[in-house]
Amino acid sequence: MPDEGTPRTIVGVMPPEISHVGLRNVLRGWLWIPVGPEEHDSRRDQRHLIVYGRLAEGVTGDLARARLGALARSLEISHPLENDGWGIAIEPLRFGFSPRTRAMMLMTMGAVSFVLLIACANVANLTLARANGRRREIATRLALGAPRTRIVRQLLTESLLVALASIPFGILLANWGRNLLLARAGSPELAAEVSIDSQVLLFSIAVAALATILSGHLPALHAIRRDPYNVLNSSGHHGSTSGPPHAGLSHALVIGEVALSLILLVGASLFVQSFRNALRAEGGFDTSQILALDVDMTAEKTVPPESASLRLSETVDRLRTLRGVTRAAAANLMPLRDGGERAAIIPDGLQVPPDRPPTVLLGGVTSQFFDVLNVPIVQGRAFAEDEDRSRSAVAVVNKTMARRLWPDGNAVGRRFRRAAGTGKDGGWFTIIGVSEDILTWNLSNRPLPTAYLPYAHVPVRQPALFIRASGDPLLLAQPARTAIHSADPSAIVLAVRTMTDVHQLVLSRNGTLAWLFAALGGVALLLGATGVYGVLSYFVSERTHEIGIRAALGADRRTLVRMFVRQGMTLALIGITSGLAGAWALARVLRGSLHDVSPTDPVSFAGVALLLIAVGLLATYLPARRAAAVDPLIAIRD
Numbered sequence: 001m002p003d004e005g006t007p008r009t010i011v012g013v014m015p016p017e018i019s020h021v022g023l024r025n026v027l028r029g030w031l032w033i034p035v036g037p038e039e040h041d042s043r044r045d046q047r048h049l050i051v052y053g054r055l056a057e058g059v060t061g062d063l064a065r066a067r068l069g070a071l072a073r074s075l076e077i078s079h080p081l082e083n084d085g086w087g088i089a090i091e092p093l094r095f096g097f098s099p100r101t102r103a104m105m106l107m108t109m110g111a112v113s114f115v116l117l118i119a120c121a122n123v124a125n126l127t128l129a130r131a132n133g134r135r136r137e138i139a140t141r142l143a144l145g146a147p148r149t150r151i152v153r154q155l156l157t158e159s160l161l162v163a164l165a166s167i168p169f170g171i172l173l174a175n176w177g178r179n180l181l182l183a184r185a186g187s188p189e190l191a192a193e194v195s196i197d198s199q200v201l202l203f204s205i206a207v208a209a210l211a212t213i214l215s216g217h218l219p220a221l222h223a224i225r226r227d228p229y230n231v232l233n234s235s236g237h238h239g240s241t242s243g244p245p246h247a248g249l250s251h252a253l254v255i256g257e258v259a260l261s262l263i264l265l266v267g268a269s270l271f272v273q274s275f276r277n278a279l280r281a282e283g284g285f286d287t288s289q290i291l292a293l294d295v296d297m298t299a300e301k302t303v304p305p306e307s308a309s310l311r312l313s314e315t316v317d318r319l320r321t322l323r324g325v326t327r328a329a330a331a332n333l334m335p336l337r338d339g340g341e342r343a344a345i346i347p348d349g350l351q352v353p354p355d356r357p358p359t360v361l362l363g364g365v366t367s368q369f370f371d372v373l374n375v376p377i378v379q380g381r382a383f384a385e386d387e388d389r390s391r392s393a394v395a396v397v398n399k400t401m402a403r404r405l406w407p408d409g410n411a412v413g414r415r416f417r418r419a420a421g422t423g424k425d426g427g428w429f430t431i432i433g434v435s436e437d438i439l440t441w442n443l444s445n446r447p448l449p450t451a452y453l454p455y456a457h458v459p460v461r462q463p464a465l466f467i468r469a470s471g472d473p474l475l476l477a478q479p480a481r482t483a484i485h486s487a488d489p490s491a492i493v494l495a496v497r498t499m500t501d502v503h504q505l506v507l508s509r510n511g512t513l514a515w516l517f518a519a520l521g522g523v524a525l526l527l528g529a530t531g532v533y534g535v536l537s538y539f540v541s542e543r544t545h546e547i548g549i550r551a552a553l554g555a556d557r558r559t560l561v562r563m564f565v566r567q568g569m570t571l572a573l574i575g576i577t578s579g580l581a582g583a584w585a586l587a588r589v590l591r592g593s594l595h596d597v598s599p600t601d602p603v604s605f606a607g608v609a610l611l612l613i614a615v616g617l618l619a620t621y622l623p624a625r626r627a628a629a630v631d632p633l634i635a636i637r638d
Contacts, residue, residue, distance in 0.1 A: 258575025
């Protein structure tokens with residue numbers, strides 16, 4: 001197969017599940033070719049390659065870090081201009097996800113774990129109630145000489161049998177949830193990768209079995225700790241003002257359920273508000289009528305950067321001549337997605353720590369970039385055509401960078417340079433304009449301090465091309481491909497989409513996460529409510545005799561209802577108070593994933609707390625009302 005005019009022979013085929021770790025999967029397949037020398041990337045301040053290595057036997061991660069750290073210090077001494085302040089970081093390949101993806105995975109696993117803990121607490125309470133109902137049977141077995149370990153095994157076996165019987169229903173529910181989640185995500189690639197295979201099933205069954213053992217072990221131990229003599233000699237009526245013997249443990253489990261439910265619901269509320277705000281946001285630019293193309297300029301590997309930039313300029317010029325095109329531009333970044341180059345800079349005239357210079361995103365753009373995206377220039381001006389083609393040392397910075405570095409004055413006219421490496425004009429760039437902020441990565445992140453340079457200063461092999469159309473931008477897809485290939489026959493168009501589609505894809509990801517958290521929060525709320533209701537209902541049934549005596553002595557129904565509601569709401573309020581503290585800690589973790597929502601949003605915290613209070617009142621009132629309706633004569637006789 002040809003590549004840059006040179007035939008290449010396919011020597012191997014990788015398994016279908018292998019993909020490029022940490023990179024966005026633009027195509028349906030991947031092609032790996034040997035890394036060759038790239039003359040224009042031979043500068044020591046170019047750090048775009050990722051190195052993969054396997055540790056030798058007996059070499060730990062700490063030892064590898066120490067050796068690579070020594071290598072980095074050696075490079076810093078021998079080449080201080082390009083390597084001053086730079087080190088080498090290593091991490092396991094399994095952590096090769098982006099920080100945002102890793103955070104989302106951890107948050108999702110945390111939410112699922114919370115729901116699992118709530119379910120375990122419910123099962124533990126049910127097991128406690130069941131064991132308490134069989135306390136005379138267990139006491140009789142112990143009195144007859146049955147080993148306590150055998151009774152524990154029997155109770156755990158019964159719990160496991162119930163869990164095994166529920167596995168088919170769990171698989172059906174999981175498959176339904178997967179289909180619903182994928183329908184919400186709207187990603188065919190995700191649908192192909194997410195499946196309930198044998199590994200998922202085995203892991204889920206193992207987790208369910210472990211959860212069953214953990215939730216059944218404590219009640220089983222609690223059941224065999226009682227003295228058989230006291231149990232067998234107790235009266236048939238075991239109600240008391242303090243409830244059953246295991247009331248303290250049951251209360252603790254209910255408090256934990258309520259607290260975990262509140263934490264999940266606060267997280268769901270924050271994500272739903274973030275998604276709602278993202279629906280109204282467009283990332284700082286106008287997404288309508290823009291066609292975006294990912295292009296691989298393969299010729300850039302064999303020509304100097306100046307020639308490659310000129311070839312890209314010719315490509316942009318051809319796109320501008322197409323019928324229906326009003327403006328066209330190229331950039332080394334894609335708004336709302338990825339791109340750009342992180343770099344440390346030295347602002348002229350500002351005192352910055354030499355070991356911690358400010359870091360900004362360097363965006364290489366052609367002259368009409370801001371016009372194509374309709375990004376306002378709030379101070380100064382945008383690039384002129386000759387500045388783009390002549391590699392002029394000028395820059396346009398966004399409001400975030402201007403406000404952060406020059407908060408008390410006008411950024412126009414100020415200068416900065418890269419912290420490593422020099423170039424034309426001593427490496428200094430003069431700021432000629434300040435633009436509105438553009439969200440580069442996604443709608444959930446705050447704008448990054450960004451400096452836009454003429455594209456020739458930061459060329460990349462895979463630039464993004466943008467076309468603003470006078471009508472439907474998709475009608476320009478094929479003409480744009482033809483124009484690109486006519487300007488550069490070796491160029492490969494990787495993907496074509498409208499910026500509206502890019503915006504909707506970002507929204508679908510945020511919406512899927514918000515929907516997932518909302519669903520998990522709803523499940524947690526249901527489990528928490530049933531837990532409170534179940535515990536109080538059981539306590540009411542255990543105290544039927546006491547209720548009858550109270551009613552016979554003159555206690556009216558309203559007094560009995562208040563007594564049980566007060567007991568139930570005390571547990572709920574303790575759980576809500578504990579949950580608010582946990583939710584505050586969770587909110588700080590979610591800060592980077594929220595769009596225009598405070599992580600300590602009072603509406604979310606107060607609203608969820610009031611919701612749980614209302615649910616707690618309902619869950620306690622129903623068994624309390626049933627208790628108050630007990631006939632005193634029947635209760636005392638029974």
